[in-house]
Amino acid sequence: MSQKEITIYDIAEALNLSPATVSRGLKDHPAIRKDTRKRIFDKAKEMGYQQNHFASNLRRSRSNTIGVIVPRLNSYFMASVISGMEKVANAAGYNLIISQSIESKDKEMTNVKTLYNSRVDGLLVSLAYDTETISHFDLFLNKGIPLIFFDRVFEHPQCTSIIIDNYKAAYEVTQHMIQQGCRRIAHITADIKRNVYSERLRGFKHALLDAMLPYDEELVFFSNLSEQAGAEVTQRILALPQLPDGIFCANDTTAVSCIATLKQAGIKIPEQIAVTGFNNDPLSKVIEPNLTTLNYPGQEMGELAAATLIRKLDSKEGGSLNTIVLRHDLIVRESSLRKKV
């Protein structure tokens, strides 16, 4: 049953060395002779030695653990992000502790404390809808523990942000809709406290203005971008005295439920109303008509976030990086194709 764990003391005893030498040997310390090191490694393997991380962490005040806070875990995008983080972290010998803020600032604050308590070496964060300031991260910032934001970020001199160019992306989506003949486009988005939504809104607005189209605030709708919210907002749009001829949704979930609602109301898509989304969720390829959307690489974003953090941790450098912008691409599908090519 509970065979005793092998420690460096056991190895030391077996080889007639001191624990200190074993400890150094095990981690390629330069002051250990090569053949001694080999003997240590061999004996360690032979005895089935496993490092005790607690002892090591306690002594070094390092945990080799990365804390992750995301709004929600149950979306394809976020699952891909986490998947990417896990891959990179795992390969570099780090563990991930994942927590969800459920889009609530309060829960986010609790999570921060918990992770602080867990002594994570760094933090990867995508902010909740309603987070206003990031003072709850001061705990980390004051101690110089690296904090990296991804996707839903917050400008801060000490933090690296990993994002896409949401402004440009939304600009492109809108421009595409205009090119397809849309002249009165509605936008369904979420709290503009979050960069992803404010930037998309800005891109949307500028694309309109640049095309000499009016920007009508009445046509911008704020919601939580859930499936249900998509249906509700769409109903409100349907009740407008004058219908728009295009709807740009800030995510695919909403776009899909928007399309479903429009179809139920007998609206032809894209002929009467073109619809576009954001995220390139698997849903977008399944909905009919297929959804025009904006692709951005969740898995890569996760990998990059983790890799950037680990680089900072392992070498104390990389502090100069402030923002990393990932590529994105517009994926044109039928839901917005009004001109035959």
Added chain:
Amino acid sequence: MSQKEITIYDIAEALNLSPATVSRGLKDHPAIRKDTRKRIFDKAKEMGYQQNHFASNLRRSRSNTIGVIVPRLNSYFMASVISGMEKVANAAGYNLIISQSIESKDKEMTNVKTLYNSRVDGLLVSLAYDTETISHFDLFLNKGIPLIFFDRVFEHPQCTSIIIDNYKAAYEVTQHMIQQGCRRIAHITADIKRNVYSERLRGFKHALLDAMLPYDEELVFFSNLSEQAGAEVTQRILALPQLPDGIFCANDTTAVSCIATLKQAGIKIPEQIAVTGFNNDPLSKVIEPNLTTLNYPGQEMGELAAATLIRKLDSKEGGSLNTIVLRHDLIVRESSLRKKV
């Protein structure tokens, strides 16, 4: 900057008590007087004390961490499972370390070792496609560290399994298809080393036999249930000398890509071929026709798995539980509705 951490020694000094008393006070040890305990708590809060888990874990040989191994993270189902686990674990003061096997036995073995090394208190596992035996978990089992399987399970006297009744579920799906007039049903599934697929196949078979329909092995297709595989297998089905009048897919991803392929080939669904899936992925409500599928609660499965493990850990009981079966329900939608109601 790096203000020194507050330890129980600091609190002890401030209150003129011993660290031992503070340690006990902080954890509601019965031998501490109520007012002493209160003084300790107050001072701890005042000084901003945070437990050092490493020290505690080192001493107690406990990590308050749960290891999770899943095949892949990037599906809606799995994201929901993890979400549920995180919720329960977090509330009980446990952390989660998540790793992916990428459906590979070898990676799974590596993950097991890594988690063992991390000294997790228990393991929650859903097996990879090609795992044959679970001897790589012996490390855990021999030490009496609890191991709980969910969804893709393996019968073992020491392990609790959390599943749905896949046999019954598949039986119901098939029975429904038969009731809708299907007489020649194909089944697309995955490696039957995994209970979820072998049980579904068994349910499928028995439903046919019970309805006096022939069970034709030629109509059972094995794949990895990816989107691409769905399309490929469907092509093979389309090339059959005699088409089936129903296809039962062992997951929704495959079902959706199957439907797409059939539609491209000009087949009417459900009139010519009825299609059903499994999982109630969000996709199923979006594909046209809407997909008949089998719902089973990922979030709950995750919550239950975590709760069961934690119960075992915290009280050393619950060892008698061998299998927990969650409810499931058939969700009938248009993709299989051939009889008007």
Added chain:
DNA sequence: AATATATTTGCAATCGGTTGCATAATTTGA
């Protein structure tokens, strides 16, 4: 061969909580 230099290894303190056992303080009982 003796000294200087470089290379290896060991000593011992440390990280911060936990816990068996001993001791001190308090309450109860006669």
Added chain:
DNA sequence: TCAAATTATGCAACCGATTGCAAATATATT
């Protein structure tokens, strides 16, 4: 009031790896 029975607190030895500094050993230099 004093001994006996409770209850509360403290002592000190862990848990296992790390690391500054000293000591020992090996190699180079003259």
